[in-house]
Amino acid sequence: MIFKQINPHSCRTYLIGNENDNSVILVDPVIDHFADYLDLLKKDGLTLTHVIDTHIHADHISxxxxxxxxxxxxxxMHEAAPPQCVSVRVQDGDVLRFNTIExxxxHTPGHTRDSISLIVGDKLLTGDFLFLDDAGAGRDDLPGGNPADHWESLNKLNELPDNLMIYPAHEYRNRQPSTLGRQRQSNPHLQKRSKEEFIKYLEDLRLGPADWMKDVLQANYACAKDPNAAWIPIDTPACEIKGTMEKGVNEIEVQYIEAQELNNWLQTSRLEVLLIDVREKNELTGPLGQIEGILHIPIGQLTGKLTELQEHKQKNIVVVCRxxxxxxxxxxxxxxxxFERVYVLKGGMISWNKSK
Incomplete structure (x- = not known):
């Protein structure tokens, strides 16, 4: 079998074929390399019989x-995929046969509703359902994403052997394909968790999608053929969790405040304290409740609210979540x-409630 990755950057496109036949398949092709694909087919005398998209993409136009x-x-594509230009729709358990290739x-939803993974010989093409090592997997806070579905999909891997090689649709930091057995050891998404624990794990990592990603989704829904149908920043690790965060933000050190100390602050009238709760709206009325007087800004909206927060720049700001x-x-x-006087409520609302 011929199997190779043919893109020069973080979006991976896989060419699959057979040495004894000139027919090939492309998985997750990118519009920016459309001409390159045609040149490759012509140069090597290959006939493209099928294109497979593992899911509706939010970081590039297919x-x-x-x-x-x-x-x-x-x-x-999967039967739940939105694009109307899809000619063959598949579902979980289908077997596609292309000459001698099976x-x-x-069906591995979670990142999107229509996500599929492909077993080809000893290889598992995972799309954005599973990345390599510490990259975890594609984010679940895009339209159609669902952490509970992702947990169910990851559990399907339990039936698969350790020797399958993992080939994701993205690799942003030059991690190398490795076996499912290695990923079971190194990938945080594959650590043993209950469904509830997994959902909380992802909710604590969520950062709302950038507006440009929603534009890319719309372009792919409409089967766009123009590379400029949506603006896309170059080589941004957008489909990773927190991938749209501004460069360098993850490296900034922050100060933490214990729940009891924060309570003392709030009882001291001479201290100007602004509480910003970055949870989702439904969490505020959940079992953990909320602290009186919070300013509610979901984490995905915080960057867009920075200008409005300038009037509070001289206050002590305490950021709160679960x-x-x-x-x-x-x-x-x-x-x-x-903003210089910024603190994190250590342990979040869980610690706050325990301190009462």
Whole structure:
């Protein structure tokens, strides 16, 4: 079998074929390399029979529709995929046969509703359902994303052997493909958690999608063929969790405040304290409740609210979330924007309630 990754950057496109046949398949082609794909096919005397998109993409425009129109190939996606230009729709358990090559389809929603992974021989093409090592997996805070579905999908991997090689649709930091067995050891998404624990783990990492990603999704829904149909920043690790965060923010050190000390602050009238709760709206009325007097700004909206917060720049700002993870991100964003007196409620609302 011929199997190779043919893109020069973080978006991965895989060419699959057979040495004894000139027919090939492309998985997750990118419109920016449309001409390159045609040149490669012509130079090597190859016939493109199928294009497969593992899911609806939010960080690049697919070349699937364009390749289908120019080459006459079939365009394959899951049956739940929005684009109307798809010619072959698959579902969980389907087996696609291309001459001597057999591809088994696994429906692996979570990153998107239509995500599929492909078993090809000893290889598992995971799309954005699973990345390599510390990259974890594609984010679940895009339209159609669902952490509970992602947990269910990850549990499907339990039935697969350790020796499968993992090939994701993105690699932003030059991590190398490795076996599922290694990923079970090194990938944080594959650590043993209950569904509830997994959902909380992802909720604590969430950072709302950039507006430009929503534009890319709309372009792919419409089977766009123009590379300029949506503006896309170059090589941004956008589909990683927190991937749209401004460069360097993750490296900023923040200060933490214990729940009891914060309570003392709030009882001292001479201290000007602004509490910013970065949880989602539904969490404020959940079991953990909220601290009286908070300013509610969901973490995904915080960057867009920085100008409005300038009037509070001289106050002591304490950022609050469920356990402290999202609040740490919020504090880093504020520090990067020049807010100096910023603190994180250590342990979040969990610790706050225990301190009462």
């Amino acid at each position: 070349a699937g529709s364009s390749l289908k129109d120019v080459t006459g190939c079939e365009y394959v 591809i088994k389809v696994m 356990s402290g993870a999202r609040a740490t991100t919020g504090a880093q964003i504020l520090k990067k924007a020049g």
